[in-house]
Amino acid sequence: MSTIDAVDQAAHEAPAHHALPDPGESVPKLALPTVGIFLASLTAFVVSTIGYINGWMPFWATIPINATVTFVMFTVVHDASHYSISSARWVNGLMGRLAWLFVGPVVAFPSFGFIHIQHHRHSNDDDQDPDTFASHGKWWQLPLRWPMVEYFYLKYYLPRARSRPVKEVAETLVMMALSLTGLVIAIVTGNFWTLAVVFLIPQRIGLTVLAWWFDWLPHHGLEDTQRSNRYRATRNRVGAEWLFTPVLLSQNYHLVHHLHPSVPFYRYLRTWKRNEEAYLERNAAISTVFGQQLNPDEFREWKELNGRLARLLPVRMPTRSSSPHGTLHRIPVASVDPITADSTLVTFAVPEALQDAFRFEPGQHVTVCTDLGGPERGQGIRRNYSICAPATRAQLRIAVKHIAGGAFSTFVANDLKAGDVLELMTPTGRFGTPLHPLNRKHYVGLVAGSGITPVLSIVATTLEIETESRFTLIYGNRTRESTMFRAELDRLESRYADRLEVMHVLSSEPLHTPELRGRIDRDKLNLWLTGTLTPDSVDEWFICGPMEMTTSVRETLVEHLVDAERIHLELFYGYDSASGAERSYEAATVTFTLSGQQWTYDLTPGDSILEGALQVRSDAPYACMGGACGTCRAKLIEGNVEMDHNFALGQAELDAGYVLTCQSHPTTPFVSVDYDA
Numbered sequence: 001m002s003t004i005d006a007v008d009q010a011a012h013e014a015p016a017h018h019a020l021p022d023p024g025e026s027v028p029k030l031a032l033p034t035v036g037i038f039l040a041s042l043t044a045f046v047v048s049t050i051g052y053i054n055g056w057m058p059f060w061a062t063i064p065i066n067a068t069v070t071f072v073m074f075t076v077v078h079d080a081s082h083y084s085i086s087s088a089r090w091v092n093g094l095m096g097r098l099a100w101l102f103v104g105p106v107v108a109f110p111s112f113g114f115i116h117i118q119h120h121r122h123s124n125d126d127d128q129d130p131d132t133f134a135s136h137g138k139w140w141q142l143p144l145r146w147p148m149v150e151y152f153y154l155k156y157y158l159p160r161a162r163s164r165p166v167k168e169v170a171e172t173l174v175m176m177a178l179s180l181t182g183l184v185i186a187i188v189t190g191n192f193w194t195l196a197v198v199f200l201i202p203q204r205i206g207l208t209v210l211a212w213w214f215d216w217l218p219h220h221g222l223e224d225t226q227r228s229n230r231y232r233a234t235r236n237r238v239g240a241e242w243l244f245t246p247v248l249l250s251q252n253y254h255l256v257h258h259l260h261p262s263v264p265f266y267r268y269l270r271t272w273k274r275n276e277e278a279y280l281e282r283n284a285a286i287s288t289v290f291g292q293q294l295n296p297d298e299f300r301e302w303k304e305l306n307g308r309l310a311r312l313l314p315v316r317m318p319t320r321s322s323s324p325h326g327t328l329h330r331i332p333v334a335s336v337d338p339i340t341a342d343s344t345l346v347t348f349a350v351p352e353a354l355q356d357a358f359r360f361e362p363g364q365h366v367t368v369c370t371d372l373g374g375p376e377r378g379q380g381i382r383r384n385y386s387i388c389a390p391a392t393r394a395q396l397r398i399a400v401k402h403i404a405g406g407a408f409s410t411f412v413a414n415d416l417k418a419g420d421v422l423e424l425m426t427p428t429g430r431f432g433t434p435l436h437p438l439n440r441k442h443y444v445g446l447v448a449g450s451g452i453t454p455v456l457s458i459v460a461t462t463l464e465i466e467t468e469s470r471f472t473l474i475y476g477n478r479t480r481e482s483t484m485f486r487a488e489l490d491r492l493e494s495r496y497a498d499r500l501e502v503m504h505v506l507s508s509e510p511l512h513t514p515e516l517r518g519r520i521d522r523d524k525l526n527l528w529l530t531g532t533l534t535p536d537s538v539d540e541w542f543i544c545g546p547m548e549m550t551t552s553v554r555e556t557l558v559e560h561l562v563d564a565e566r567i568h569l570e571l572f573y574g575y576d577s578a579s580g581a582e583r584s585y586e587a588a589t590v591t592f593t594l595s596g597q598q599w600t601y602d603l604t605p606g607d608s609i610l611e612g613a614l615q616v617r618s619d620a621p622y623a624c625m626g627g628a629c630g631t632c633r634a635k636l637i638e639g640n641v642e643m644d645h646n647f648a649l650g651q652a653e654l655d656a657g658y659v660l661t662c663q664s665h666p667t668t669p670f671v672s673v674d675y676d677a
Contacts, residue, residue: 020230021275023260027570031085033266037249037529037606038076038099043071044533045102059197063205066198070206073102074214075249075265077224081113082261104207106150106179107157108171108266114164115391117152120261123226123233124219130156146211211441216351218254222285234258235285236272238299245269255284264606266320291505297424318391318435318461322356323426325461325594325677326367326372329354330395330422336416339399342433343450343484344412345388347397351560358424362461363432363542363570364389366398367425367623370408381408384623386454386544386570387427388485391461397425399484401450418432425621427555428631430650432458435539441539442467446553448520448545449477452484454570455542472533476510476520476545517673525556535562544570564651571628571647588666594620603666609634609641610661620661621675627663634661639671 050064051057079085080096092107100109115130122128133145135151145152161169186195210306217237224232237244244252249258259279263271271317272279287293294302305612334349350358358366365386385398400412412631431454443462445455452475459471477483483504493500506512506520516586518524529535540555543550557567584605590602592613603612610632613620623631630648636657641664649658661673 003283020259021278022387023256023263023271024274025260025263025271027087027262028264029087030091031264031266033262034076034079035084035095038095040067041072041076041102041258041598043097045469046075052198053194062197063202066202067176067205067209070102070203071209072249073099074206076110077103077112078116078479079264080212080601081116084262084264103203103414104150104153105175107153108168108175110168111164111172112153114168115157120258121226124222125225126226129225131215131219134211135219142216143212145210146208149207149211150524178224212261213248213256214251217598218251220421224285230280231255231279232285235287237289238294238302239289241269252289255279255286255331256361278537288295314630318465319359320361320364320655321359321426321428321460325634326425326428326623327357327456327595328367328425328619329357330421331358333416333418333420333422335418336412339484340482341480342402344402344416345397345500346400346412346416348394348422350396350551356428358396360387360391360396360427362435362457362458363431363568364427364429365431365454365623365629365631366396366427367621367629368398369423369425370411381411382623383408384430384629385674386429386457387633388453388456389460390464399450399453401484405517425623425631428621428623428633429454429570429630430566430630430648430653431542433568435465437465437467439466441466441470443469443471443540443542444533444538445471445473445475445542445544446520446525447473447543448549450484451544451546451550451570452489453544455544456485456488459500460492463499464494470501471496472501472503474503474505474520474528476505476549479506480504480509493524495526520545520553522552525553526560529556529560530571535560538562541567543567566649569647571626583668585665586669588668589670590666591638591670591672592620592661593637593672594677596676606665607642608662608669609659609664609666613661624661625662627660630660632661634673634675635659635677637672637674637677639668640668641665641671 012304014547014612044065048057048062050060052062055382076099080092083089083092085092085095097109119129119131124132126132131151134142155658184194220233222235228234234253234255235511250268251263254421256263256268256272260271280299283296286299332349336349337345339345365384367382367384369382387396388399389395400409402409402413442631445459447455463471464467480486489502493502503516504518505520535556539560543553550571554567554569587605588603589600590609590612591598594617599616601612601616610620610622621631623629627645628647636659643657643660643663645662645663648660
């Protein structure tokens with residue numbers, strides 16, 4: 001062998017000797033998806049078989065249904081043979097034997113397990129691999145072999161039976177005898193055609209497809225064996241994964257299975273994504289669904305091209321509430337769960353008829369009204385809470401921070417329970433930012449305490465929709481134990497490890513990382529803005545927390561020349577609007593449109609437009625009355641107003657003519673606003 005040949009061969013074989021990447025997956029206590037497909041297949045088989053026997057299901061429906069059962073049941077058998085259904089070994093044995101009855105009962109499940117493990121040890125070795133009958137040979141012969149799986153398995157197994165455990169061989173002999181006996185009985189009793197329709201024909205079809213999909217597709221045309229190069233003894237088949245991953249039950253990622261046999265089938269794709277670059281560095285075998293072989297560089301180019309195309313496909317974007325303004329509805333409570341020692345998660349069961357009205361965008365909030373809890377605690381209370389769920393999920397939930405002496409938070413902590421009914425206003429607010437699947441942005445959240453609630457929704461929704469965007473979250477709290485949604489943030493950070501970084505700033509943890517000890521203040525922010533979070537590296541900023549913290553952070557960002565339009569600020573309360581009464585305002589006539597109806601009233605000088613509107617319509621939308629929440633937003637149709645404070649409307653909304661009616665005082669004799677606009 002020449003030196004050049006030796007180098008080429010070493011380069012070709014080197015990947016086989018690299019350390020195997022960690023799959024990041026362990027055997028579950030119980031693989032519920034695997035159990036689920038077993039139960040679904042069993043149900044389908046029972047229904048179709050009874051239907052055919054009783055005459056209400058035709059044979060042409062029973063055969064494909066039961067053939068599908070054979071195909072799906074093999075995945076249960078397959079995972080059971082690798083002990084990946086459960087960490088309890090007996091569960092795998094039980095599930096494997098039950099599922100094997102629908103696949104190939106001529107031999108016993110333990111015998112199949114031995115045969116299959118030999119396939120893993122000797123993949124593509126014509127002398128040792130029992131599955132090469134389906135992938136190696138003349139092209140016209142292979143389809144004829146696929147329906148004859150049992151023949152080739154017995155041909156492989158019987159010469160080796162002497163070396164197998166006696167119980168395993170005995171179980172196989174019993175299964176062979178039972179299968180033959182069942183066939184003879186069906187023939188003698190005149191039920192052969194029934195047996196053929198409900199089992200023999202479907203089983204043959206299912207096994208043929210299995211031999212094609214589990215053996216030929218992953219292995220044909222590959223020269224390496226499992227011993228010579230484990231990364232090229234089988235392949236992944238990429239493309240049209242929205243179809244082929246569920247149809248093939250993830251076996252289009254068969255390479256992952258051979259590298260990590262104990263990983264359950266439904267986690268193949270996640271394992272591949274976790275270690276994709278490591279596999280590519282080892283020259284993993286990859287082809288497209290159409291059979292085009294791809295080397296690692298070609299795969300990266302293919303992925304980039306198809307990634308751009310995939311991002312053009314429709315994405316389920318969050319939609320705003322169908323309600324033109326905040327309207328109150330009675331909504332039952334689904335659950336009340338503690339988050340920390342001083343905060344509670346409240347989940348609502350929104351009736352189907354109101355789900356469109358309660359759709360929300362990330363960062364929006366709802367106003368909660370209640371008369372529960374008695375006249376001294378909870379009666380006539382109206383509070384504003386951010387929705388802390390992803391906008392892509394059909395779930396409405398809020399988190400309530402317990403405040404000493406707080407009427408509603410005390411009521412939630414002590415008395416509220418599932419089944420109670422609260423009045424909820426449809427979602428309002430504009431703390432978030434427009435999302436788009438093609439965006440490639442860097443977002444930063446600076447939050448403290450319960451300020452996490454709207455930003456949690458923004459983080460989860462953004463990372464799901466904008467697959468190329470990333471998020472840095474700086475979250476201030478007193479201690480680890482007082483940190484709301486810490487476990488949920490950990491899960492998000494694990495799921496989006498490459499795109500989400502959470503930095504916990506703790507003020508009462510003396511052993512915490514020095515750089516993150518204390519509060520989110522000007523000094524820390526100045527350090528970050530001149531280091532890892534330079535303003536030119538961040539597209540948009542979200543600030544939410546106590547008044548002092550949010551205003552200080554915003555001022556610091558502006559000092560570092562961050563465009564104010566890129567800063568989103570959310571306050572849970574604003575200033576007392578009573579300060580407006582100190583100014584001199586003239587009397588005015590106000591017309592407002594609400595729910596398609598117009599109302600006109602004479603406004604008392606010094607009152608806000610909202611205060612006057614509430615005298616006419618008690619259902620006029622509002623929450624904080626301090627210019628912070630945006631619930632009372634309306635469009636100015638005619639006249640001019642002056643606002644005391646504004647913490648909710650951006651410049652674009654102001655330019656479009658929107659005002660906060662709780663802060664607005666007319667400066668012209670006649671003013672018209674529209675809550676429906």
